[in-house]
Amino acid sequence: MKLEMICTGEEVLAGQIVDTNAAWLGNQLMNHGFEMHRRTTVGDRLKDLVEVFQERSLQADIILVNGGLGPTADDLSAQAMADAMGVPLVENQQWLEQLSIWGAERGITLTASNLKQAMLPEGAVLVDNPVGSACGFRVKLNRAWLFFTPGVPHEYKKMVSEQFLPFVKAQAGLQSKVEVTKLLSIGIGESTMAERLEKLSWPAGITLGYRAYMPYLELKLIARDVPQAQQVKAIDQAIAALGDTVVARNQNTxxxxxxxxxxxxxxxxxxxxxxxxxxxxxxxxxxxxxxxxxxxxxxxxxxxxxxxxxxxxxxxxxxxxxxxxxxxxxxxxxxxxxxxxxxxxxxxxxxxxxxxxxxxxxxxxxxxxxxxxxxxxxxxxxxxxxxxxxxxxxxxxxxxxxxxxxxxxxxxxxxxxxxxxxxxxxxxxxxxxxxxxx
Known part of the structure; x- marks a missing residue:
């Protein structure tokens, strides 16, 4: 299954903010046994958004689109998706009611800008945002499901954890059991680690993944339908090969x-x-x-x-x-x-x-x-x-x-x-x- 991400926003494209959302998603996917195949960044221009949605929907199976769902004029993701599909935007009654509750709880009178967030492409499936005013949604275009989330990190992360990852697993039709073991190391370079590990024989179903972040180098052993005894053997083999450089298991620091x-x-x-x-x-x-x-x-x-x-x-x-x-x-x-x-x-x-x-x-x-x-x-x-x-x-x-x-x-x-x-x-x-x- 081919997974991609589209990150929207001029501030991201121009480097005015660092796209930590994308890095976080890649790590979350890896922890659940999936890999991101491509990431695309596009600015807040309607024509460019439409082109990217159409192009990538021909290549990927699932695409997470992050950002562009807010109330301002440059939040164009919903409109661009509707244009890419050739359908109108329609008011989602369920989210309109949720917005009314959201505004009443905060003493806010909803404006046309707020109500814009209830306008979704015709046929879209609502994705709840339990901590913000911008709902997500998902639609099918060509071969891909496009799954839209806000760019606000605490909203985005909650929606990914509670809704996107379960959706990915369901679409993958996972009959297999995926388990990930993380070994944290210090004092060893990526090339040296790879040289030590990749010449060894690993049980069928074990995949190695690497992630460097100062001052650590993390090794992921991803096991797909691997018996527990074989997983233990693989973990012990990795620890023996890396020696004292392994400092923790399944910890980030x-x-x-x-x-x-x-x-x-x-x-x-x-x-x-x-x-x-x-x-x-x-x-x-x-x-x-x-x-x-x-x-x-x-x-x-x-x-x-x-x-x-x-x-x-x-x-x-x-x-x-x-x-x-x-x-x-x-x-x-x-x-x-x-x-x-x-x-x-x-x-x-x-x-x-x-x-x-x-x-x-x-x-x-x-x-x-x-x-x-x-x-x-x-x-x-x-x-x-x-x-x-x-x-x-x-x-x-x-x-x-x-x-x-x-x-x-x-x-x-x-x-x-x-x-x-x-x-x-x-x-x-x-x-x-x-x-x-x-």
């Missing part, structure tokens, strides 16, 4: 994985950040329930803060510098015990380093990063070297990922320091917590 692990283990956490400036805390507190484990976070950007808040010694700063294994270890130990009203936290994370673009030295160039993780009675530290040609944002994003992965590994009881493909470890050390707090 490492923070989501760490969050769930900390909740499951009923553990406590403290965080000290210099290089990453609060990014680790920010990613974790985005999840409801993080207050159950996160005890405290300290952003100690200057050396004085490291010494006064985290008890990093002046001797350490003078002899080892703030970008050192010992400094990171003392930061982790210090933040774990900074609150004297509670016991030392089970885990702690600390980051320090040089994100650039300036501040590096010959001995410690830009991209030098030190991460420490306290796990119970020991602190594990490593220095990694990232390319000084990389951006400040890239260096910080990778540093957050490494820190969260070290924490993840510590929580599940495996050595916190891992081997990645393109991340160079310069040195490492393990310190007893008793020595650091002495």
């Amino acid at each position: 490492l923070a989501a994985e760490v969050h769930q692990l900390l909740l499951n283990e009923e553990s406590t956490l403290a965080i000290a950040e210099s290089l990453t400036g609060g990014d680790i805390c920010n990613q974790l507190v985005a999840f409801a329930g993080s207050s159950h484990y996160l005890q405290q976070g300290v952003i100690s950007y200057c050396n004085e803060a490291k010494m006064s808040l985290l008890k990093v010694t002046e001797e350490c700063i003078e002899q080892e510098t703030e970008v050192s294994l010992l400094c990171a270890a003392q930061m982790a130990a210090g933040v774990a015990s900074v609150n004297t009203l509670i016991r030392t936290t089970d885990f702690a994370v600390a980051t320090t380093g040089i994100a650039g673009p300036s501040g590096g030295t010959e001995e410690k160039p830009v991209g030098t990063v030190v991460v420490a993780v306290k796990a119970h009675n020991q602190v594990y530290c490593q220095t990694i070297g990232l390319s000084s040609q990389r951006s400040r944002t890239y260096i910080r994003d990778i540093s957050v990922a490494i820190a969260l992965d070290m924490l993840r590994r510590a929580i599940i009881g495996i050595p916190p320091i891992a081997e990645y493909h393109y991340i160079t470890r310069i040195n490492s050390a393990v310190y007893p917590i008793s020595e650091l707090l002495a």
